Amino acid sequence: MELLEFLGQNAFLGKLSGKFFLRLLVDLLATFIMVRLVYYRYYKKTDLFLTFFGFNLVIFLISYLLNKVDMTMGAAFGLFAVFSMLRFRTEGINTKDMTYLFLVIAMGLVTAVSKGSWDELGVINIIIIVSTALLDGNILTKKELYHQIDYDILENIKPENREMLMNDLQNRTGLSVHRVEIISIDMLRDAARIHAYYYA
16 A cells, blocks of 8 residues: 555656556567567577567667657667667677567667557567568578588588588488588698588
């Protein structure tokens, strides 16, 4: 009861109770669907969940609060770029993970700054989620993946022996490798680093 009285007397929380919490709910729900039902479905990884939700929430909160002082859309995107660069400069994150990070940050920004109603924001987020699911899945195109392999038969990486290389990789990995890319060749170790591409 005392908590309710405190909330009722607090003008700041009173201002946030409607628009803020509704937008926050839309943002978190959209992020959950993107991360848990799209990203995890395709990649089965949870190590970046904290990064996705953390960046999304921080961008949403900062953008929403700064928007209270009439922050322009240009300033909001500048903030978005700063937070994006902080994570993109970290080594070890692949292109697909960076793309999903970009998307969840953008969703937090749009949901916080846009002047539209909550249902309009929901539709915008649904468009982003559905587009991502279609493009990253096997619905529109075949999904191509690759394994990085340190290959030990240098003779097979010659252009004229490409068919032998493909057959050897298929026999060793059990994957239907349809193309390969030579990344580097180590003459001292008699090994080559290659990317073997296959369809999921």
